[in-house]
Amino acid sequence: MKIRTKLILSFTALITAIALTMGIVSTMTASEILKEQAEMDLSYKTIEGAKLINSEMHTQRLSLEVLAELDEMKAMGLEAQSNIIKRQLDKLEFEDVSIIRPDRTLNYVNGSVVKLPADDRVMDIFDGEKVSYFGISPATNETVLVYATPIMVNTRVVGGLLGRYPGEALSMLTDGIRYGKTGYAYIINSEGTVIAHKDRAKVNDQANPIKLAETDPKQKSAADLFTKMLTNKVGVDTYEMNGETLYAAYSPIEDTDWILVVTATESEVTGAAAALQRNMMIVALLAIFIGMIVTYILGSRIVKPISQVVEKAKSLADLDLRENLSAKALSSKDEMGDISRALQSIIDSFRQIISKVSLSSEEVAASSKQLMASAEQSALTAEEVSKTVEEIARGASEQASNTEDGSTKAASLGESIETNNKFLIQLSESSVQVSEIVEYGMNEMEKLMEITKESTASVKEIADIIELTNRSAGNIGQASAMISSIADQTNLLALNAAIEAARA
CATH class of the missing domain: 1.20.120 (Four Helix Bundle (Hemerythrin (Met), subunit A))
Known part of the structure; x- marks a missing residue:
């Protein structure tokens, strides 16, 4: 096998080994980094989404609180209160606003009255708390998003205002939170019930994987995730759903017992890593190809003077001493130059010996x-x-x-x-x-x-x-x-x- 071929094969093997090793190590390292970065991005989006939802809810609740601070409201005259609500209802963006009386009744501006049970969470306003919850409206028997704020005279709670949004209002907030092309957000309450989701049926049906897993084994992975989310409150985990691996980042929504979850498919989260692997493979192949070309060129430059020396050695073996080596070969500063000068010295010595013998x-x-x-x-x-x-x-x-x-x-x-x-x-x-x-x-x-x-x-x-x-x-x-x-x-x-x- 010729030196050029050996050089090409050796350097190609070396470059291939180095490129593959670096590619594999870099890909694995970069994949882990990108995966961690993607998880951080997902988690960051979840935290920012939770802040956004809290901000939107605070704005909605604030308008109700401002209304509750009006003197006409504090006077607790039902007719006066109803008139104020009618004038402000369009500006408040609520579906409906009702007045909460100490007798546990909800008095709507249309004249309807709804009696609340004693354990209804809305009644917590009489303890000075501000209430936000998602549930079934006793007035419409539909899912609703409810804000309730107390009406206080000095330090005494004399009543309250209840603002009601339709159940999909919360889902409309989560619809604006997405990750990649297929990622989406949803919200669960403290019991693991879905209260906001892009699939409105899950909201209307009050879907709860923890309860569903008791009868449907397919829900076990989601149930485990929901249990972990309720326990940890914040983090990133994976789960299986319909045979597909999903990533879920979750974070609590301030001033509520809700948790915002942003989920995305594994391909979305690790897509950058896969693209990096392809790019690294392309770079490795390109490096091997360039290495082969460079090796071929270097091999040719190394072998060319060797070939000249070999040809001259063959001529010397045939006792052909008529020509000297080229000046370029003799002036070379590398090892081939040393060999060329040594061979020229042998030729000169042979000429002297032949002259003396003659x-x-x-x-x-x-x-x-x-x-x-x-x-x-x-x-x-x-x-x-x-x-x-x-x-x-x-x-x-x-x-x-x-x-x-x-x-x-x-x-x-x-x-x-x-x-x-x-x-x-x-x-x-x-x-x-x-x-x-x-x-x-x-x-x-x-x-x-x-x-x-x-x-x-x-x-x-x-x-x-x-x-x-x-x-x-x-x-x-x-x-x-x-x-x-x-x-x-x-x-x-x-x-x-x-x-x-x-x-x-």
Whole structure:
């Protein structure tokens, strides 16, 4: 596998691991943060919604309290009170306003009178309390939102005013509180009964999941949530409804025993986290893609000078030393520059070695030529010696014939002839030795010619052979001296034989 491929795969794997790790960690962390933030937003919206509803209720109650402070109201003249209420009814925005008498009666401006039970909460105004409650109107038997405020003369409660809104008035307030596209708000009272909801049927039916769970197991999750809300008063929890997970943030409404609940689906609350996960995945994939491109570019920039060095190394392996590495490669400051300079140094060293080897080869060739000339001269000398020996042999043979002719005339020359024969035998043996020495010299010359074809490492052996040849030439000289001595003796014997023959 090539370095570029290894780099791309390695860095891609590294970037992928880093991107995925960072993506997973970031996504998990961001998801938790976004989830917490969404829960905080939901809770904040609930608290703000509770403040808004309380403010709206306070405004509505305040108009009733202002009406109760009028002197005509404090005089407790029923007709006068009714006239004031008629004049102000349109401004008060109440569906109807009635006068509460100490005898527990509600006196409406239309003349109708409703008797309240002794335990009715409206009667708490005679204890100086301001009452707000949601329930069934005894006058209409419909759900209503009721405000009741005392009419006080000095510190004594002489009666009260009751303002009535239709039951959906409270739901209209919660309709304006939403979270996301599907989130909505509703209100429950201290018993867990729904008193405001976007589904008006739940309000009209006085729906209470805590009671419904006793007969409907599907309501258990909502019942548990309602129980927890009544206990904790404020917080954020989840529950199941119709197979869907819902978030619910709740907060109490001041001056009431009601709790405002803002609910939203899990997808609404954690939608930002899901979007973040998708975005993080896209960013991770984009980072991997960019990493692959950057790795490819960096790999190419790293591998390119390596490829040039590899190509030059192949040329060096083929003993191609004609070209140098590029100046750019040699001037590089990184590790590839060091390798390029080292390879160029090797090329220069090879060139110097080849130059020295070439010069040494020329010197060896010159020495070989000189050695060949010396060998040829030695061969010529040996040939001349051989001719001389042959001539001497012919002369000796002729002298032997003459001596044999004179032996019959001078018996006294026998011993001399016998001595002469011995010398002839020695001469013959010396001739054989000379031939052997000459043959040995020729063999040595042939070996010398083979050795000259070897490398410069064989120069020492050639020198040894030359020295051996010199010794052989010395031996030839010795043989020549011996032959010369024998020739002189032969001449002397021939002269003596001639003298004796003359005497005879």
